[in-house]
Amino acid sequence: MNTQQQDLLGLRFMRLGMLALSAGLLVGVIGGFQFLFPEFLRELLFTKTRPLHVSLVVAWIFLAAIGGIYFYLPRQRKLKLASYRAVSWHYWIFVVTGLAIIASFLAGKFGGREYLEYPVALSIPIFLSWIIFGVNYFRTVRKEREPWPVYYWMWGTGIVFFFITYLEAYLWVIPYFRDNMVREIMVQWKAYGALTGSWNMLVYGTALYVATRIAGDDKPARSKLAFSLFFLGLFNLMFGWAHHTYLVPSLPWIRTFAYAVSMTELLILGKILWDWRASLESWQKNRYCSAYRFLYAADIWIFINLILALIISVPAWNLYTHGTHITVAHAMGSTIGINTMILLASVYYVLREELPQKVRDGCAGQVTLGFWLANISLGVFFLALIAAGVGKFMYDGPSFQEMMASIRPFLLLFAVSGIGLMVGLWIVLWHAYRLMGTILAADRPVDVKLGLPVGAD
Numbered sequence: 001m002n003t004q005q006q007d008l009l010g011l012r013f014m015r016l017g018m019l020a021l022s023a024g025l026l027v028g029v030i031g032g033f034q035f036l037f038p039e040f041l042r043e044l045l046f047t048k049t050r051p052l053h054v055s056l057v058v059a060w061i062f063l064a065a066i067g068g069i070y071f072y073l074p075r076q077r078k079l080k081l082a083s084y085r086a087v088s089w090h091y092w093i094f095v096v097t098g099l100a101i102i103a104s105f106l107a108g109k110f111g112g113r114e115y116l117e118y119p120v121a122l123s124i125p126i127f128l129s130w131i132i133f134g135v136n137y138f139r140t141v142r143k144e145r146e147p148w149p150v151y152y153w154m155w156g157t158g159i160v161f162f163f164i165t166y167l168e169a170y171l172w173v174i175p176y177f178r179d180n181m182v183r184e185i186m187v188q189w190k191a192y193g194a195l196t197g198s199w200n201m202l203v204y205g206t207a208l209y210v211a212t213r214i215a216g217d218d219k220p221a222r223s224k225l226a227f228s229l230f231f232l233g234l235f236n237l238m239f240g241w242a243h244h245t246y247l248v249p250s251l252p253w254i255r256t257f258a259y260a261v262s263m264t265e266l267l268i269l270g271k272i273l274w275d276w277r278a279s280l281e282s283w284q285k286n287r288y289c290s291a292y293r294f295l296y297a298a299d300i301w302i303f304i305n306l307i308l309a310l311i312i313s314v315p316a317w318n319l320y321t322h323g324t325h326i327t328v329a330h331a332m333g334s335t336i337g338i339n340t341m342i343l344l345a346s347v348y349y350v351l352r353e354e355l356p357q358k359v360r361d362g363c364a365g366q367v368t369l370g371f372w373l374a375n376i377s378l379g380v381f382f383l384a385l386i387a388a389g390v391g392k393f394m395y396d397g398p399s400f401q402e403m404m405a406s407i408r409p410f411l412l413l414f415a416v417s418g419i420g421l422m423v424g425l426w427i428v429l430w431h432a433y434r435l436m437g438t439i440l441a442a443d444r445p446v447d448v449k450l451g452l453p454v455g456a457d
């Protein structure tokens with residue numbers, strides 16, 4: 001493998017992530033229709049579609065973020081990765097473990113706790129891959145002579161905290177935790193809150209990296225505001241989880257504290273992206289039009305999600321909203337609207353850098369169609385889930401069936417807009433997947449003027 005191919009290893013992660021997301025979307029739509037028709041596709045009931053969907057879309061978030069880090073680091077003042085072999089190992093461990101997880105779900109073999117429902121033994125290669133990733137990352141960035149920009153800190157913190165919290169999510173295998181229900185739920189949900197915090201670090205670091213590259217100015221990544229986002233994110237990651245545990249008896253100050261810190265992080269990220277957009281010249285926006293557009297969408301979704309998060313985090317209201325479709329709206333609104341939009345911006349930034357000609361053309365065509373279809377559908381999807389959630393807790397009759405019948409129109413809207421969201425994202429992903437394939441297939445260096453591998457049509 002030559003140096004150019006080595007430096008493209010990150011793109012393999014991104015492409016694998018796109019495949020995972022495409023499959024995850026389809027399974028999500030099947031799950032959406034199972035809300036309405038529980039017997040729909042009996043071979044793949046909701047007990048299987050839910051964990052499959054969540055695992056596939058979370059795999060997309062990790063793969064796209066990790067792929068970006070592997071791709072961006074060697075382009076940072078020629079910071080060569082400490083080990084390319086480790087990157088290949090990481091990739092293959094992910095592929096094999098991922099396939100084993102999918103196979104175990106399809107076979108109906110579960111073993112873990114919610115969100116990590118695959119057999120416990122499969123967590124071992126995942127731990128291993130994070131050690132490989134972490135060691136490689138820190139050995140690489142250690143070579144940086146200048147003070148670290150904020151995204152190095154964010155990526156590093158995300159990696160370390162993922163490892164710690166993933167370990168924590170498996171504490172239930174020890175009888176001391178498992179034997180006491182309150183203790184187990186508390187530790188489990190604390191770990192999940194922090195696990196989300198750690199992937200947010202990877203994703204927000206990527207957002208700042210891409211934003212500063214588009215602007216051609218690294219200063220915002222070294223600004224006080226960016227570091228306050230980092231410290232707030234870190235603080236949130238350590239303490240903000242308590243808004244996941246309102247239902248469990250715990251000390252009141254923990255809840256109040258968690259509520260106070262958990263919203264500020266999003267607000268600061270929203271503000272940084274807002275200022276960044278205002279600072280861009282038209283030519284910069286045009287040059288990176290797709291990447292710019294996805295970051296713009298992420299910024300809007302940050303504010304929309306912030307409003308919902310503020311409402312559902314008020315402890316007294318959380319008692320009603322918890323476990324309804326409103327929580328699902330919050331989870332999907334942020335993983336799609338914020339995380340996925342940022343990661344698509346990263347994918348399209350990479351494409352624009354590697355294939356300038358092709359991606360400029362993509363701005364006005366299919367990608368625009370996919371972008372609007374996905375975002376408009378997401379708006380309807382999000383509102384339909386909130387309406388279903390409100391309908392659920394407003395219902396005060398005795399019958400579960402009657403309650404479900406009353407929210408059925410909203411669930412139908414949710415499932416139909418889910419199809420729009422899936423098709424929109426598929427269009428965006430297919431375009432990117434194909435173009436990234438041409439970059440990877442090229443053994444030859446890319447001709448910068450043509451934006452194509454040397455000698456290609």
Ligand code: HEM
Nearest residue numbers: 028029031032057327328331332335336340415418421422
């Ligand atoms: C980028 C795309 C998507 C991402 C990142 C995503 C993410 C998620 C996450 C994180 C959850 C867990 C929510 C929770 O536990 O509260 C979830 C659940 C779910 N998602 Fe998605 N999702 C996506 C697209 C879709 C689509 C297009 C549909 C189609 C209707 C869909 C249907 C579902 C369903 C039915 C559930 C289960 C909800 C429940 O258990 O009550 N998702 N998704």
